[in-house]
Amino acid sequence: MSPAARVTEISPFQVMEVQTAARALEAAGVSVIHLEIGEPDFPTPEPVLREARLALASGDLYYTSALGIAPLREAIAGWYSTHFGIVVEPERVVVTAGSSAALLLVMALLVDRDDEVLMADPGYPCNRHFVRVLEGRARGVAVGPDTAYQLTPELVAKNWTPHTRAVLIATPSNPTGTQVSPQALREIAEVVAQRGGELIVDEIYLGLSYGERPPSALGSLDRAYVINSFSKYFNMTGWRLGWLVAPRAEVRNLEKLAQNLYISPATVSQRAALACFRPETIAIVEARRREFQARRDLLLPALRDLGFGIPVTPTGGFFIYADCSRFSRDSMKFCRDLLQETGVAITPGADFGSFRAGEHLRIAYTIAEDKLQDGLARLRRYLGTPGSPPK
Amino acid sequence: MSPAARVTEISPFQVMEVQTAARALEAAGVSVIHLEIGEPDFPTPEPVLREARLALASGDLYYTSALGIAPLREAIAGWYSTHFGIVVEPERVVVTAGSSAALLLVMALLVDRDDEVLMADPGYPCNRHFVRVLEGRARGVAVGPDTAYQLTPELVAKNWTPHTRAVLIATPSNPTGTQVSPQALREIAEVVAQRGGELIVDEIYLGLSYGERPPSALGSLDRAYVINSFSKYFNMTGWRLGWLVAPRAEVRNLEKLAQNLYISPATVSQRAALACFRPETIAIVEARRREFQARRDLLLPALRDLGFGIPVTPTGGFFIYADCSRFSRDSMKFCRDLLQETGVAITPGADFGSFRAGEHLRIAYTIAEDKLQDGLARLRRYLGTPGSPPK
Numbered sequence: 213m214s215p216a217a218r219v220t221e222i223s224p225f226q227v228m229e230v231q232t233a234a235r236a237l238e239a240a241g242v243s244v245i246h247l248e249i250g251e252p253d254f255p256t257p258e259p260v261l262r263e264a265r266l267a268l269a270s271g272d273l274y275y276t277s278a279l280g281i282a283p284l285r286e287a288i289a290g291w292y293s294t295h296f297g298i299v300v301e302p303e304r305v306v307v308t309a310g311s312s313a314a315l316l317l318v319m320a321l322l323v324d325r326d327d328e329v330l331m332a333d334p335g336y337p338c339n340r341h342f343v344r345v346l347e348g349r350a351r352g353v354a355v356g357p358d359t360a361y362q363l364t365p366e367l368v369a370k371n372w373t374p375h376t377r378a379v380l381i382a383t384p385s386n387p388t389g390t391q392v393s394p395q396a397l398r399e400i401a402e403v404v405a406q407r408g409g410e411l412i413v414d415e416i417y418l419g420l421s422y423g424e425r426p427p428s429a430l431g432s433l434d435r436a437y438v439i440n441s442f443s444k445y446f447n448m449t450g451w452r453l454g455w456l457v458a459p460r461a462e463v464r465n466l467e468k469l470a471q472n473l474y475i476s477p478a479t480v481s482q483r484a485a486l487a488c489f490r491p492e493t494i495a496i497v498e499a500r501r502r503e504f505q506a507r508r509d510l511l512l513p514a515l516r517d518l519g520f521g522i523p524v525t526p527t528g529g530f531f532i533y534a535d536c537s538r539f540s541r542d543s544m545k546f547c548r549d550l551l552q553e554t555g556v557a558i559t560p561g562a563d564f565g566s567f568r569a570g571e572h573l574r575i576a577y578t579i580a581e582d583k584l585q586d587g588l589a590r591l592r593r594y595l596g597t598p599g600s601p602p603k
Numbered sequence: 604m605s606p607a608a609r610v611t612e613i614s615p616f617q618v619m620e621v622q623t624a625a626r627a628l629e630a631a632g633v634s635v636i637h638l639e640i641g642e643p644d645f646p647t648p649e650p651v652l653r654e655a656r657l658a659l660a661s662g663d664l665y666y667t668s669a670l671g672i673a674p675l676r677e678a679i680a681g682w683y684s685t686h687f688g689i690v691v692e693p694e695r696v697v698v699t700a701g702s703s704a705a706l707l708l709v710m711a712l713l714v715d716r717d718d719e720v721l722m723a724d725p726g727y728p729c730n731r732h733f734v735r736v737l738e739g740r741a742r743g744v745a746v747g748p749d750t751a752y753q754l755t756p757e758l759v760a761k762n763w764t765p766h767t768r769a770v771l772i773a774t775p776s777n778p779t780g781t782q783v784s785p786q787a788l789r790e791i792a793e794v795v796a797q798r799g800g801e802l803i804v805d806e807i808y809l810g811l812s813y814g815e816r817p818p819s820a821l822g823s824l825d826r827a828y829v830i831n832s833f834s835k836y837f838n839m840t841g842w843r844l845g846w847l848v849a850p851r852a853e854v855r856n857l858e859k860l861a862q863n864l865y866i867s868p869a870t871v872s873q874r875a876a877l878a879c880f881r882p883e884t885i886a887i888v889e890a891r892r893r894e895f896q897a898r899r900d901l902l903l904p905a906l907r908d909l910g911f912g913i914p915v916t917p918t919g920g921f922f923i924y925a926d927c928s929r930f931s932r933d934s935m936k937f938c939r940d941l942l943q944e945t946g947v948a949i950t951p952g953a954d955f956g957s958f959r960a961g962e963h964l965r966i967a968y969t970i971a972e973d974k975l976q977d978g979l980a981r982l983r984r985y986l987g988t989p990g991s992p993p994k
Contacts, residue, residue: 213801216715219856222863255662264659264871271646273841309700309843312865324607325716325738341863347716347738410604450664450870452700465610472613472732474703478869479841480655 222341227559230547234557245587247575248557250386252504252530254447257496259487267483274479278470279463280307280455281482288455291489298431304457306466309477311416311441311454313470315342318437320469321462322410323348327377329412332363333565334533334572336386336414340565349375354567357523361388361533365399372407379404382414383429384421387564387574388533389508389526391421394432401433411436416454417529419445419497422505426528435459442481444529445497446488451481504530507577507584514588515575518595530577533561537571539595547573554590613732618950621938625948636978638966639948641777643895643921645838648887650878658874665870669861670854671698671846672873679846682880689822695848697857700868702807702832702845704861706733709828711860712853713801714739718768720803723754724956725924725963727777727805731956740766745958748914752779752924756790763798770795773805774820775812778955778965779924780899780917782812785823792824802827807845808920810836810888813896817919826850833872835920836888837879842872895921898968898975905979906966909986921968924952928962930986938964945981 227248234244267273279285285305292300308314315338323329325347331339333352340350353371355361368379381400383392392400397413404411413429413436430438441454458466470476487493512532516522521535540546543560551557561572577584618639625635658664670676676696683691699705706729714720716738722730724743731741744762746752759770772791774783783791788804795802804820804827821829832845849857861867878884903923907913912926931937934951942948952963968975 213853215712215853215856216718218715219712219860222859224859225862228862251666256664261659261662265656268652268655268659271652273647273839275642275840309869310866316864320736321606321610324609327607338863345711345860345864346736448664449666450867452866452869462604462606465606468613468615469610469736471616471619472729473707473736475701475843476841478700478843478872480871481869 218344218347221344223337225337226544226563230551230557230559233548233551237551237555242555244555244557245583245590246557246579247577247587248559249576249578250531251449251578252444252447252500253578253580254500256447256451257487257493259490259493259496260446260448260484263487264480264484267480276476276479276482278467278474278476280305280477284482284486287486287489292428292430296428296431298428300430300457301460304460304463306456306458306463306470307477307482308454308456308470309474310443310452311414311439312338313474313477314439314454314456315339315414316473317466317469318412318439318456319343319346319348320473321465322378324377326375328373328375329378329380330363330368330371330376331380332361332382332385333567334361334387334561334569335565336382337563339380339382339414348377351376352565352567356568360390360524361385362390362392363400364396365403368400368403372403372409376407376409378410378412380412380414382416384417384526384528386417386529387531387559388524389529389531390524391426391527394427397429398432401436405435413438415439416441417444420501420504420530421528422508423527430457442485442488445501446485446493447497447500448481448485448488451478451484453477453481453485504577507581508532510581511575511577511584511588518591532575532577534573534575535571536573541570543570543573550594554594556587556590609735609738612735614728616728617935617954621942621948621950624939624942628942628946633946635946635948636974636981637948637970638968638978639950640967640969641922642840642969643835643838643891644969644971645891647838647842648878648884650881650884650887651837651839651875654878655871655875658871667867667870667873669858669865669867671696671868675873675877678877678880683819683821687819687822689819691821691848692851695851695854697847697849697854697861698868698873699845699847699861700865701834701843702805702830703729704865704868705830705845705847706730706805707864708857708860709803709830709847709849710734710737710739711864712856713769715768717766719764719766720769720771721754721759721762721767722771723752723773723776724958725752725778725952725960726773726956728954730771730773730805739768742767743956743958747959751781751915752776753781753783754791755787756794759791759794763794767798767800769801769803771803771805773807775808775917775919777808777920778922778950779915780920780922781915782817782918785818788820789823792827796826804829806830807832808835811892811895811921812919813899814918821848833876833879836892837876837884838888838891839872839876839879842869842875844868844872844876895968898972899923901972902966902968902975902979909982923966923968925964925966926962927964932961934961934964941985945985947978947981
């Protein structure tokens with residue numbers, strides 16, 4: 213049988229091929245250094261587990277409102293107040309089954325068939341696939357180091373067409389770890405508003421920022437759909453919980469879509485997440501954030517020394533997007549060879565778009581420093597003197 | 604701003620209006636009898652909670668495979684063997700974030716823009732909305748008591764058009780509680796296969812069947828997408844977990860879609876559900892199934908005595924679909940008045956389609972027998988002698 217057209221247009225994750233090969237190597241007794249994994253290695257914080265146990269004991273594990281339980285919506289709103297000093301009404305918060313659900317909901321709300329959504333290439337692959345699944349068109353805009361791998365007001369204006377409905381900004385970005393300044397974001401919002409479009413801001417990695425704490429887009433934009441997640445900063449990946457802050461007038465329609473598409477987010481996860489915003493949990497995840505920063509500070513100069521091109525310093529998330537053209541212009545083959553020869557697993561650029569994808573890699577620092585050191589040593593042996601081709 | 608066209612075409616749940624009004628009454632001190640709720644009142648079985656606690660203690664709460672953890676896929680396959688005597692390979696089982704996710708995945712796999720999916724009217728409202736969200740067309744086929752509110756081979760053949768891609772059968776059905784015989788299902792499958800289409804069978808309420816245990820469609824059909832859920836029979840609504848058994852060759856594409864749309868089902872829920880198929884849990888949910896049956900046996904004759912038309916005895920699920928035309932041909936108004944006058948909350952037919960929706964109600968028996976008795980007494984007082992109009 214031939215599947216729907218969208219299925220063939222959605223590319224499989226190359227990283228899965230890497231992971232399958234990595235697992236096969238491990239099964240054969242080879243030690244593998246995992247630089248491909250987009251998931252924090254830290255376990256769920258203990259206060260969150262404790263809250264989950266209380267939820268189990270309560271026995272109240274029925275469906276919730278499609279928008280999420282009221283105390284969690286209030287806790288999320290409270291976090292914007294205490295950590296960002298901004299007012300977000302709980303009524304605007306939609307709790308979702310991971311930020312995946314938040315992204316699909318927003319796209320389902322905004323995107324009619326053949327409507328376009330502008331987004332950076334490279335970018336998180338699922339974003340374009342959400343749009344495609346809904347019969348819209350994701351339009352990847354090629355971005356490079358000159359714009360810190362981010363869209364700019366000029367790029368948005370230049371790529372806007374009569375079909376453009378929305379712009380998606382991810383800051384910090386997966387895979388590049390780079391951010392959009394509040395000023396640039398405001399200017400992008402203006403360009404979008406002037407054209408009658410909508411702005412979606414993915415702040416999934418906002419909590420994992422290094423250096424000065426960046427503000428949330430919610431503090432400066434009059435209108436935007438802002439998405440966040442419990443997965444990364446709060447180390448709750450397997451709990452599948454995220455959220456969306458929407459313009460107040462659109463919440464009713466988002467609720468209707470959520471009722472139909474999801475019924476409600478998982479109840480235990482929602483109850484457990486209540487613990488996320490308490491000081492004891494924030495202390496844990498902040499310590500982990502500093503650990504991520506230390507890993508970045510270890511990895512970044514070492515990769516540059518090896519000859520990888522990393523012209524823009526990543527300031528958030530846990531990824532480094534590296535130009536590998538000094539070694540190869542076929543990053544898929546480079547990753548395959550690297551894994552076989554050294555046991556170092558890395559994600560090829562093709563997962564994140566098509567613009568110069570063959571010349572790029574995404575290197576994750578979701579493993580401990582000693583393993584990062586081991587990985588770097590293997591890379592040094594494999595790549596030899598900077599600039600020389602691999603053996 | 605004007606939302607995407609799909610948003611206006613997706614109708615809100617009328618039952619939510621009923622529930623909001625019911626909650627307002629309760630807040631004002633009025634006792635409400637809830638006959639509108641589509642969720643078992645039984646709590647999650649203790650062995651499932653125990654397994655969830657073990658999962659929390661293990662600390663392994665990361666993302667899983669998009670297809671679900673291997674032991675759960677195996678346990679589901681094992682259930683088909685022990686309870687239905689049929690062989691289902693674990694590789695064909697896709698664990699999903701509720702049957703909602705299973706339905707969206709199957710529709711995303713099969714339905715191109717403007718493709719049609721045939722389904723019974725009345726039927727579960729989200730089914731037509733999943734198709735609409737993906738820019739397909741749900742084609743509701745009017746069904747009445749003459750076909751037990753189900754599609755037949757003849758109806759499928761008659762309503763097939765060049766745009767038809769798939770047929771969805773829900774057995775037992777929400778809202779009617781009626782089933783399709785294995786023989787009729789085989790004949791429908793033949794009609795579908797002859798036309799090059801696909802058959803989707805929703806068996807979410809299969810475990811909650813009264814009388815002889817019905818077989819799963821998987822036992823007799825060569826090719827179908829069969830959907831089930833942990834929500835109803837296993838009393839795990841808030842855990843958001845379901846599954847799909849697909850033709851083996853389609854699993855790879857379903858995995859790709861699931862990776863992009865959901866990443867993975869909630870890990871705690873998957874681990875907890877491992878306990879569902881053990882004898883101690885089956886004993887609990889089977890006792891509850893008998894309780895549901897006792898409630899049906901209490902409610903059904905009483906409603907018929909009151910003058911509701913229930914020409915086909917519901918044999919599964921926990922709903923009775925009743926013709927209220929003896930009292931009103933505006934079931935929304937009937938439900939509104941009934942709630943205000945008696946405190947009895949019931950779902951109007953409009954939630955389930957458009958065919959004679961104004962003359963029908965869905966009455967749920969998800970509350971204990973004493974409350975059902977109370978509700979019946981209120982209905983008797985309100986409706987008076989059978990056949991006479993409400994005061």
